[in-house]
Amino acid sequence: MKNTVPSLIAMKEQGQKISQVTCYDYSMARYVDAAGINTVLVGDSLGMTMQGYSSTLPVTMEEMIVYGRSVVRGAPNAFVIIDMPFMSYQVSVEQAVENAGRLIKETGGNAVKLEGGVAIKDQIKAIVDCGIPVCAHIGMTPQSTNAFGGFKVQGKGEENARRVLEDALAVQEAGAFMCVLECVPPKLSALITSKVQMITIGIGAGAGCDGQVLVSQDLLAMSGDFRPKFVRQFDQVGALIEEAYRSYDEAVKDGSFPAMEESYAKSDCSDEFLHELSQWY
DSSP states (O other): OOOOHHHHHHHHHTTOOEEEEEOOSHHHHHHHHHHTOSEEEEOTTHHHHTTOOSSSTTOOHHHHHHHHHHHHHHOSSSEEEEEOOTTSSSSOHHHHHHHHHHHHHHHOOSEEEEEBSGGGHHHHHHHHHTTOOEEEEEESOGGGHHHHTSSOOOOOSHHHHHHHHHHHHHHHHHTOSEEEEESOOHHHHHHHHHHOSSEEEEESSOTTSSEEEEOHHHHTTOSTTOOOTTOOOOOOHHHHHHHHHHHHHHHHHHTOSSOGGGSOGGGSOOHHHHHHHHHHO
C-alpha cells in the first residue's frame, strides 16, 4: 500500500514509528520498497555518497531530478521526498516555488525537503500553497556547514535550544507536514516532538522523534571509515560487496569464469565450419 501524507500523519497520531532511509538509484530503491520502509529521502547527500564530494553543496537541480526519478520508479509504495539542493530556494520565494515544481513534475516524487527554519518560512508556505507537501530540515543543516564550521550538534545551551524550537514552530506554521531534526540533543528533540503536530524524523536526535532516517550507505557499512556517532551498522554489506568483487577478479584472471555453462555453447557453429572459416581469412 502506498504511503501518503494522511497515512503518515495517522501513524504519528497512533504512536507508530516511521522509518526513512536515503536512496539514490533504482536498484537500491527496489530493496528499500520491498523491505517496507515508509519514506525514502533522495537526499542531496548523494553529492557525498554517490559523487565523492566532501559536502552537499555542489549538487545541482538537474542531478536531483535524475536521481530522484530513478528512485521513484523503484519505490512505488514508499513516500518519496526529494531534496532541494543548495541555492535552489534561498534566493527568492518565486525561485523556490519554480524549483519545487520542477522536482515534483520531473521526478514524480511526493514531497520536497528544504533546509532551514524561520529564514525560509515564506518559501515553505508558498510551496505548500501550490499543493506540494514540504518536509523541513532544522538543527544541523548540511548546506550551512560553512557557517557552522563543520558538522556540529545544534541546540546546545539555552539560547540555541530556543532557536531550534522556534525554527520548528515556524516551519510548522508555514505548512510543513514533516521535519527532519539533525544532530539535536535528545531531550530537546523529544520536547519539539511533543509541541508540534507535524511529523518529526530524527537523525542523531535521539529516540523521542516520530521516526528515524539514516543514509543507506551508512547503515549498510558502505561508507568506509566514515561512521558518525548516531549511525548503527545493520549489516556489513560493504565488506560483502568487496569480497564479491575480489572473487570475480580472481575468477576472471585464473580463467575459471566464464565456465561452459555460462556460455552460449549450443548456439555455436560446428567445428568443421569454424575450421573452414579460419582458412578463408
